[in-house]
Amino acid sequence: MFGLTFPPISHLFEWPDFAFEGTPLAMNKTVLIYLVALALTLGLFLIAGARGKLVPTGVQTVAEGGIEFVESQIVSPTLGPSGARFLPLLTSMFFFVFFTNIFEVIPGVQFPANARMAMPALLAVMVWVIYNYQGFKSQGLAYIKNAIFPSGVPVALYILVAPIELLQVLIIRPASLAIRLWANMVAGHLLLVTFAVLSATLWDSTYVGAIAPFAMLVLMTGFEILVSFLQAFIFTILTAVYIDGAQRPH
């Protein structure tokens, strides 16, 4: 349409294998981004921890700032003072999700690895196992009763509430956690691709016409930086809320 060729969606999200083809260990761009994000997360905290100084400099400042941010913005409003033992889990989760997301805007890479469902789904399953384990650990078998029959509901309404609550704990929570992260990244990537394709096409035909979509592309890139931060934040804070909800009856 209008001389505009938009690449099919499969071309935007599927990458060919470049190493170990045909084996379960096949590598493509997505896997590479996951590995780099893992190395960045581990490296950040290992390097900062190895040379711990009283007055932080360089990497240590970033690591301490990150831990403090997660502590004050995520752990203390939801889990309270007893949540300190979840701080390492939540901090590493926040930084890993953020690093995999931020590759969306890094020039030369420009692919949010979380736009493939594999890692969001795996993280959601991990969160599901953790909060159910914490529920059984802190409440015993009463966890099932408290989860399915919330207090303060008229008895007659339990016919309606109990199946919904059961579905919520078993399926809806992990599914919405994974879908939220994945769909946000897919939408952001499509948005950037759309404006990039528009700019390139208009530059080819008119030169001047490319100004508007290119300005929009720059704006949207800034917006996507915000989104990749916000999605990491929301993923982590929802994990904290689910753990908190499982630990005590609501």
Next chain:
Amino acid sequence: MLSLLFAQLSFLAQTGPNEMLEGLKAIGAGLGYGLAAIGPGIGIGIVVGNAITAMARQPEAAGVARTTMFLGIAFTEALALIGFVVFILLLP
């Protein structure tokens, strides 16, 4: 909107059944995402508006209000995102 749909249908009826299916899918995808975005759009507006009111009234409680606001946005936005997923799945 419905008359537009019927006009489209009568036009598509002259073409082959496969093309008609493709066209219907495209209409369904577009309408589906548009309809799915209405409710969450209003909902997020209410959530953020009330959070701003709370922050303006009690600036010392801004941190709690902001955290709760993000949670509310996340839960409300999930519906729009499910609509977006359906849109992607329905695309021909």
